[in-house]
Amino acid sequence: MTNFELESFIAPIIISLKVALTASIVVFMFSIPLAFLMARKKFPGKSILETFFMLPMVLPPTVVGFLLLIIFGRNSWFGQTIEWLFNQPLIFTWWAAVVAAVVVSFPLVYQTLKSGFSSVEKEIENAARNSGASEWQVFRYITTPLSFKFFITAYILGFARGLGEFGATIMFAGNIPNKTQTISTAIYLAADTGNMTLVWLWVVSIILISFFMLWVVNRSNN
Template sequence: MLSTADWAIVALSLKVALVAVALTLPVAFALAWVLARTRFPGRIVLDALVHLPLVVPPVVMGWLLLLGFGSNGPAGRLLEGLFGVTLMFRWTGAALAAAVMALPLMVRAIRLSLEAVDPRLEAAARTLGAGPWRAFATVTLPLSLPGLIAASVLGLARSLGEFGATITFVSNIPGETQTLPLAIYSALQLPGGDVQVARLASISVMLSLAALVASEALARRSGFGHVA
């Protein structure tokens, strides 16, 4: 069914998406916590900034990433100088683009679940002897687990589908930055590429379905209180 080249595209897409989600999850959690639990001047601005990738055209986000993380961008030069990491035209750059685009969705999902956790439970844990971090790790974190799972799956699905920011920031290089949507786009440009388009598109649909089913199953398993 699938050619070796197809498998390579799927593997690269999964690698990019998984790295993107792993990168975004702690950042999204921290932002969600700040937005859900703290009040400070400028919170609305932070909220708006977090949501920017959701409303700005992806090509603009890609261009902003080029400005910041390109080889002449300040963050790009810093990463190159400190860690020898280049993002431009690399799969790592594709992961960053996917991460940035997935961030708002992930923050929203986690924030909803954090807002549903009663902060008075954390206060109860404190009176029982737990320090602030311990109370957070033993009460708030496990209670917001369904939200973390939902956020990861949403982020994964969003990352697998990421196109505009990726092609703008890291271009469409087979074997390096050519993820599923980019490969489908390339195949569409080729005469006689219809069969490959159909194959890759089916994989795309199946991956998304699998992610949704997995998330539902995980959410059910982490659900508590249903059984005595």
């Protein structure tokens, strides 16, 4: 393998890992308060809101990518605001790949965290409150430790989902080598051009990474 081929092979892996890492941190931190609120509170319209949260899980990724183009495109006020703030549009950038990964991985992370919070017995939390603990202390010392396995699972699932994202990414971020080209989009392009050597190298790479992450999830739950 020449230096050029080696760089062509490594670049999508590095971009994928950077996108998945950034997106998984963002979606994880964003999902914690939402999942906790939805697991603990009842309010009008809760089922509608939760259905909206879960939509990216059932919508075709290309539809998600198209909607992101509409929302963040240069013709929308939101897209124009971002372009004014950062002197460039969001679409077809590295951050667009991050946004796509956040959106498609959110339902998995949110639902896993919500299940974790729901698994904590309220009697234990109430006992802590009756002993004088504040809500933050209850969350930090009771709720979080008792649902910590779900935290690990949620983060890794979010990372893995972002790592393997294709449809929304190619619609919203494109497939620009050394910029927005992830493993999934690189496999698509290489297969389309008949470069099966690179295809197999990337396929094996993403299988190994995904296998390791799922192994960590299974190990943490046993």
